[in-house]
Amino acid sequence: MKTALTLIVAITSQALGNVYLTKAMKAITSTDSGTNDFVSTAMHTASNPMVWLGTALLLVFFLLYSAALSWADLSFVLPATAFGYVLNVAAGHYFLNEAVSPARWAGSAVITMGVILVSRSSARTIKDEGELLK
Amino acid sequence: MITALMIAIVVLGGSGGDVFITRGMKQIGEISTVHPRRLAGIAIRVITNKHFLTGIFFMACSFFAFLAVLSWADLSFVLPATSLSFVITTLGAKFILKEEISRVRLAGTLLVCLGVALISLP
Numbered sequence: 001m002k003t004a005l006t007l008i009v010a011i012t013s014q015a016l017g018n019v020y021l022t023k024a025m026k027a028i029t030s031t032d033s034g035t036n037d038f039v040s041t042a043m044h045t046a047s048n049p050m051v052w053l054g055t056a057l058l059l060v061f062f063l064l065y066s067a068a069l070s071w072a073d074l075s076f077v078l079p080a081t082a083f084g085y086v087l088n089v090a091a092g093h094y095f096l097n098e099a100v101s102p103a104r105w106a107g108s109a110v111i112t113m114g115v116i117l118v119s120r121s122s123a124r125t126i127k128d129e130g131e132l133l134k
Numbered sequence: 135m136i137t138a139l140m141i142a143i144v145v146l147g148g149s150g151g152d153v154f155i156t157r158g159m160k161q162i163g164e165i166s167t168v169h170p171r172r173l174a175g176i177a178i179r180v181i182t183n184k185h186f187l188t189g190i191f192f193m194a195c196s197f198f199a200f201l202a203v204l205s206w207a208d209l210s211f212v213l214p215a216t217s218l219s220f221v222i223t224t225l226g227a228k229f230i231l232k233e234e235i236s237r238v239r240l241a242g243t244l245l246v247c248l249g250v251a252l253i254s255l256p
Contacts, residue, residue, distance in 0.1 A: 074223065104252070
């Protein structure tokens with residue numbers, strides 16, 4: 001339950017973070033189009049609040065991902081967070097109006113099936129940490 | 135040839151990074167508090183943990199190799215190739231971290247790997 005909750009918040013933050021970063025970077029490159037000034041684009045990027053919000057959300061993802069690894073198996077957490085790909089596809093489609101090809105929807109469905117299978121195994125299989133603690 | 139080598143660095147760096155980060159976090163022990171001061175104490179132990187830092191270093195190598203390979207290869211070729219990291223990481227979890235990979239978990243991981251490859255195609 002704790003693992004599921006942590007990972008759900010983690011992948012939601014990741015998907016939202018990616019949406020904000022995409023929105024911000026598209027806005028920056030559309031206003032800067034035609035100029036090849038790397039420094040001014042970099043300044044616009046660093047002074048854009050949406051870039052910071054997106055980056056902060058990706059940091060939240062990484063903190064929660066690391067926290068989950070403090071008690072759950074890597075071989076459970078990693079495939080489970082792959083559901084983030086599905087959220088990213090859905091977020092790209094609904095929030096950013098991106099065209100999603102049939103192959104991408106199929107891929108999303110296959111990932112979802114995989115995550116359902118992985119989530120049916122127990123989140124932690126190692127009992128003795130003696131060897132890892134060295 | 136150089137493309138294959140760089141993709142190998144992307145995949146092995148990412149998988150190695152995950153294995154080291156997991157080992158570091160298992161050494162820290164289960165985080166079961168939301169108390170800010172205790173969390174700050176845990177954060178300091180995490181960022182000074184040798185295995186955790188090694189993991190971050192591996193991930194940084196993987197990321198820069200990814201950027202480098204994208205400078206000459208297509209993203210639609212590189213991204214599906216990196217979905218292999220799900221399988222490599224699971225092997226690392228089994229043989230290095232001694233996690234038990236049940237058949238159900240293995241089947242799920244293979245589906246995830248296939249799905250990620252499908253999603254990454256153009």
